[in-house]
Amino acid sequence: MRRLLLALSLLIAATPAFAQTTTPSEMLRSSVHNVIRPAIKTLSLRADELVADMEALCRMPSPAQLQAARAGFAEAALAFGRVEFVRTGPLVEENRVDRLLFWPDRKGIALKQVQAILAGEDAAAITPERIRQGSVAVQGFGAVEFVLFGTGAETLATGMPFRCAFGQAIAANISAIAGELVAGWADPDGIALHLTAPDPAYADYRTQTEALEGLVGLMAHGVEAARDQRLLPFISRDGKPAKPKQALFWRSSLTLPMLRADIEGIRRMLGLSGIVSDADLASAIEAAFGNALAAIDRVTGDVETAVADPDQAAALLDLLAATQDLQRLIGEELSASLGLSVGFSSLDGD
Missing domain, CATH: 1.20.120 (Four Helix Bundle (Hemerythrin (Met), subunit A))
Incomplete structure (x- = not known):
């Protein structure tokens, strides 16, 4: 199923020649309904799959499960890549864009914080609540990449409960944020309305x-x-x-x-x-x-x-x-x- 879904996403990404829409209203509606909303939904789906992959890896560690989790990470990260330019509305609210991907990180803040959590092995530090309320640097794709690919990641294949639970908690946080993006773009009175039917009463898009x-x-x-x-x-x-x-x-x-x-x-x-x-x-x-x-x-x-x-x-x-x-x-x-x-x-x- 994942391969089929990935094939479909790649087919979608292979954009056809430029559509010949003529009116501003049609341009705005098409941007929201044909591009942004579907891409956000794909991100949410891939994030959910990453959570399932991490759960499976933690439950039954093996080289195959680690490979599946790494593949799930790639699919979720690339789904975010296709929509991260839409930095308006839900993505820029509540620090969601930085929570999903803390980058650039020239001082290596995320690496230091992730390594400190892994070294401390404090179960209280990796609950979903602590992850969500903590530093934005350890909430998203950069942090889970180190868990799955960084120094010591190979131990996940034979069983490394704390490291795996940490990665699972980050994946769950990514999934929750992606769900918030879907809800934000589906809100009938939210950003989609403001873009497709601008109004002088709106603070963001008045015309x-x-x-x-x-x-x-x-x-x-x-x-x-x-x-x-x-x-x-x-x-x-x-x-x-x-x-x-x-x-x-x-x-x-x-x-x-x-x-x-x-x-x-x-x-x-x-x-x-x-x-x-x-x-x-x-x-x-x-x-x-x-x-x-x-x-x-x-x-x-x-x-x-x-x-x-x-x-x-x-x-x-x-x-x-x-x-x-x-x-x-x-x-x-x-x-x-x-x-x-x-x-x-x-x-x-x-």
Whole structure:
């Protein structure tokens, strides 16, 4: 069943040519109903499956169960990657985005806190309540990645009750947050209404123009975050050495798959929303997406291998160039074609 569901999710991610929706209302409705809500539901489903995988691993530890839990982690993390650019409404409320993925983490806060919990083996520290009420750094995907792939993770295959229970508690927290996202986007008076039927009474989206600016901004800033927070920190560039262990998910070899998920999520939004009506611009954007995904396909090893191999390192630089093209095309040319203003950076506070 999981393989079937994964195949379906990959089929969905393979976005068709840009839809030719014409009115702002249709663009907004399609973004919510055809893209955001389904992606959030997929995240919730994958998170629930990860909980089940962790429960099975803790109940009957074995190499096969550890492999299944690791696969479940990958599917849940990549499902989040396809929707994490939607940083509005429920995802940014109650610190949910940081609780799901505390990144960037330049000081290694999450690693230190996870290692301290594992060393302490205090059962009271890993109850669902303590996890949820504690540091955001140990509530999400980064923490459970270390549990499943970090130093000592191989002991999970033969039985490591505390470590496994910790991972299970984190997975349950991820599942709970994903459920809150589903509920938030399903709320008939919530963010979905505000985006699809803007009103001067709303604090977030008062007009269709503001709503469209918001959507285009989410996509432009999503590309920016993928480039600046996921790619630039570890690649060799301008004479600076590569730093593969500063890459997100380097332990699980999901660095590049996560970048692909980020890019695919944004591509799907552009493809199904109908927000790109100019044929030449649509072709240029699709070409840039194609270049980005082709560059990722050329990176065949884990991140440590990739940065040391000239051909794969060149592919990473090509990916950088493609993301720069995408940010310009979406943040500048698409917004200009729609008469919008989406030029600022969401990452530097401007």
